[in-house]
Amino acid sequence: xxxxxxxxxxxxxxxxxxxxxxxxxxxxxxxxxxxxxxxxxxxxxxxxxxxxxxxxxxxxxxxxxxxxxxxxxxxxxxxxxxxxxxxxxxxxxxxxxxxxxxxxxxxxxxxxxxxxxxxxxxxxxxxxxxxxxxxxxxxxxxxxxxxxxxxxxxxxxxxxxxxxxxxxxxxxxxxxxxxxxxxxxxxxxxxxxxxxxxxxxxxxxxxxxxxxxxxxxxxxxxxxxxxxxxxxxxxxxxxxxxxxxxxxxxxxxxxxxxxxxxxxxxxxxxxxxxxxxxxxxxxxxxxxxxxxxxxxxxxxxxxxxxxxxxxxxxxxxxxxxxxxxxxxxxxxxxxxxxxxxxxxxxxxxxxxxxxxxxxxxxxxxxxxxxxxxxxxxxxxxxxxxxxxxxxxxxxxxxxxxxxxxxxxxxxxxxxxxxxxxxxxxxxxxxxxxxxxxxxxxxxxxxxxxxxxxxxxxxxxxxxxxxxxxxxxxxxxxxxxxxxxxxxxxxxxxxxxxxxxxxxxxxxxxxxxxxxxxxxxxxxxxxxxxxxxxxxxxxxxxxxxxxxxxxxx
Amino acid sequence: xxxxxxxxxxxxxxxxxxxxxxxxxxxxxxxxxxxxxxxxxxxxxxxxxxxxxxxxxxxxxxxxxxxxxxxxxxxxxxxxxxxxxxxxxxxxxxxxxxxxxxxxxxxxxxxxxxxxxxxxxxxxxxxxxxxxxxxxxxxxxxxxxxxxxxxxxxxxxxxxxxxx
Numbered sequence: 001x002x003x004x005x006x007x008x009x010x011x012x013x014x015x016x017x018x019x020x021x022x023x024x025x026x027x028x029x030x031x032x033x034x035x036x037x038x039x040x041x042x043x044x045x046x047x048x049x050x051x052x053x054x055x056x057x058x059x060x061x062x063x064x065x066x067x068x069x070x071x072x073x074x075x076x077x078x079x080x081x082x083x084x085x086x087x088x089x090x091x092x093x094x095x096x097x098x099x100x101x102x103x104x105x106x107x108x109x110x111x112x113x114x115x116x117x118x119x120x121x122x123x124x125x126x127x128x129x130x131x132x133x134x135x136x137x138x139x140x141x142x143x144x145x146x147x148x149x150x151x152x153x154x155x156x157x158x159x160x161x162x163x164x165x166x167x168x169x170x171x172x173x174x175x176x177x178x179x180x181x182x183x184x185x186x187x188x189x190x191x192x193x194x195x196x197x198x199x200x201x202x203x204x205x206x207x208x209x210x211x212x213x214x215x216x217x218x219x220x221x222x223x224x225x226x227x228x229x230x231x232x233x234x235x236x237x238x239x240x241x242x243x244x245x246x247x248x249x250x251x252x253x254x255x256x257x258x259x260x261x262x263x264x265x266x267x268x269x270x271x272x273x274x275x276x277x278x279x280x281x282x283x284x285x286x287x288x289x290x291x292x293x294x295x296x297x298x299x300x301x302x303x304x305x306x307x308x309x310x311x312x313x314x315x316x317x318x319x320x321x322x323x324x325x326x327x328x329x330x331x332x333x334x335x336x337x338x339x340x341x342x343x344x345x346x347x348x349x350x351x352x353x354x355x356x357x358x359x360x361x362x363x364x365x366x367x368x369x370x371x372x373x374x375x376x377x378x379x380x381x382x383x384x385x386x387x388x389x390x391x392x393x394x395x396x397x398x399x400x401x402x403x404x405x406x407x408x409x410x411x412x413x414x415x416x417x418x419x420x421x422x423x424x425x426x427x428x429x430x431x432x433x434x435x436x437x438x439x440x441x442x443x444x445x446x447x448x449x450x451x452x453x454x455x456x457x458x459x460x461x462x463x464x465x466x467x468x469x470x471x472x473x474x475x476x477x478x479x480x481x482x483x484x485x486x487x488x489x490x491x492x493x494x495x496x497x498x499x500x501x502x503x504x505x506x507x508x509x510x511x512x513x514x515x516x517x518x519x520x521x522x523x524x525x526x527x528x529x530x531x532x533x534x535x536x537x538x539x540x541x542x543x544x545x546x547x548x549x550x551x552x
Numbered sequence: 553x554x555x556x557x558x559x560x561x562x563x564x565x566x567x568x569x570x571x572x573x574x575x576x577x578x579x580x581x582x583x584x585x586x587x588x589x590x591x592x593x594x595x596x597x598x599x600x601x602x603x604x605x606x607x608x609x610x611x612x613x614x615x616x617x618x619x620x621x622x623x624x625x626x627x628x629x630x631x632x633x634x635x636x637x638x639x640x641x642x643x644x645x646x647x648x649x650x651x652x653x654x655x656x657x658x659x660x661x662x663x664x665x666x667x668x669x670x671x672x673x674x675x676x677x678x679x680x681x682x683x684x685x686x687x688x689x690x691x692x693x694x695x696x697x698x699x700x701x702x703x704x705x706x707x708x709x710x711x712x713x714x715x716x
Binding site: 118121122125126129146299300301305 | 568569572573576580614617618620621622623
């Protein structure tokens with residue numbers, strides 16, 4: 001039987017190593033869904049297309065492979081948008097496939113027609129509109145290539161239904177051209193090494209690119225040899241184990257005070273895979289005023305985008321680190337390390353609970369009850385800051401969070417993708433009540449597939465971070481941030497078929513946590529916290545990184 | 553940083569949607585495209601886009617990197633400040649009267665414009681020149697009552713072969 005476009009799509013996906021698609025069918029995807037019956041690729045039926053995109057994102061973050069989501073034309077495609085933008089901001093490799101109306105209907109405002117290529121142009125690395133069934137394989141291959149190389153990111157492929165149904169020939173892969181890998185501009189690396197060797201108060205800044213570039217092992221080795229303290233961005237957390245003695249924490253608005261102070265005092269910053277967003281630097285003119293900056297990034301547009309860079313290097317981080325390592329001369333910097341030690345001690349005495357109060361203690365107990373290789377997926381808001389400040393990462397792909405986009409509702413669907421991609425690891429979601437509502441329907445997906453995901457909803461009845469900002473900077477006028485306490489989330493979870501219980505965090509949640517971690521299947525823990533539990537310290541808007549405040 | 557006019561020339565794949573991606577690079581960063589010329593090159597699969605934009609002096613470097621990232625962009629060339637020949641074309645139509653006819657025709661001759669069409673009381677002329685000159689010519693003719701004016705954006709080539 002001569003294959004149709006849909007067969008070519010599935011065959012090419014298999015060739016690209018795809019084993020899972022997260023999707024939601026529509027009339028225009030049906031040729032593809034129909035042929036899935038004969039394919040080994042598993043299709044996870046989500047309850048919302050946005051969740052399909054987040055699941056593909058979570059899958060990619062947990063595995064390092066390209067995540068794939070599928071939606072139909074019109075509303076299906078537009079529902080992917082938030083998920084694609086989330087992946088774009090955090091450079092997650094993803095291929096989003098959308099079905100389009102028949103090509104003879106284009107531009108006629110047909111039923112469920114939308115220009116998804118136009119809509120997603122600013123949030124994709126590239127996109128393909130397939131106009132001919134014979135282009136399916138080559139476009140898809142190019143999409144995977146683009147998504148997974150350079151600065152990784154989402155690519156969209158839009159395929160009209162008639163092309164999915166069209167008979168077409170096999171489209172064999174041409175032998176790929178060998179691309180010799182070589183480091184250009186080695187002298188620039190030598191200059192970076194010299195500057196680092198000369199520096200008295202150096203700090204390494206690790207961004208999300210270190211994980212994306214699969215350079216975590218090299219990063220640890222480098223730190224060990226150079227004996228240089230490091231800070232991370234929020235996306236860089238986990239690149240090097242939290243317990244590494246050179247770890248100062250993460251910088252920025254909600255970051256660790258020690259990290260913010262030390263990068264401010266540094267005389268040299270070696271930044272890798274970080275773009276210096278305002279969340280990390282605060283007021284840019286006051287950021288690290290004494291430091292010269294070396295920046296290594298695979299994306300030339302990230303270099304010097306936000307800060308002035310003295311030593312730029314465009315290239316693969318893994319290769320750059322390998323080339324830098326032999327050029328580094330370990331040296332004693334006792335005054336600097338001593339200053340860090342003293343500050344660390346002072347800050348720990350000042351902030352005994354890490355600034356996360358009851359919620360921090362809850363998260364510590366959860367981590368203690370779960371296996372070491374557990375993946376934690378945070379949502380956005382207070383729950384996110386509590387999680388990233390508290391969770392001790394042991395390996396790179398163990399803490400997933402929507403950093404750049406800050407997408408509420410990310411956690412539950414991303415956890416589904418993470419668990420599907422890493423079935424041997426436990427997955428815990430930590431979200432707030434606000435974000436939980438945003439993709440609450442995915443409890444149905446968890447339940448239907450029996451995914452043993454543990455969902456912890458830290459419930460304060462409010463949009464907690466908004467409430468904190470209102471409290472601090474809007475004269476405590478709490479408008480539009482009260483979610484109320486009328487909903488019994490445990491009953492909702494049980495209604496979805498997920499066992500659940502409620503616990504008050506100021507009483508001892510240990511037993512409830514033990515029941516959750518012992519559960520063979522999914523579990524939901526609703527952890528009630530007081531609405532006045534915030535996260536401190538915080539940098540007020542318009543202030544620099546060393547102007548963190550610890551209360552009103 | 554000083555605001556100045558930049559001229560950028562791109563070779564791009566001759567395909568639907570490419571212009572829209574390029575425009576997006578400018579608009580999403582709040583830059584306005586002041587003029588734009590697009591035409592096929594000797595290779596029908598490749599088009600050349602020449603555009604001008606007013607921005608800070610480090611603009612070209614930043615925007616060039618963003619444009620270079622687009623899959624359909626083959627190359628980006630910056631003409632700003634480089635020795636180059638730039639031309640744009642302008643069409644002007646004027647109402648002629650007994651009083652002004654002589655002066656207008658003399659000026660057309662002096663400026664090196666070409667008369668495209670002319671009747672008793674009406675004239676259309678064409679000017680091909682660099683931007684400063686077209687602007688000066690337009691200023692000169694404006695007091696005579698310009699009925700209509702239309703002009704292309706600039707196109708450019710380097711004066712000599714660049715060092716590779």
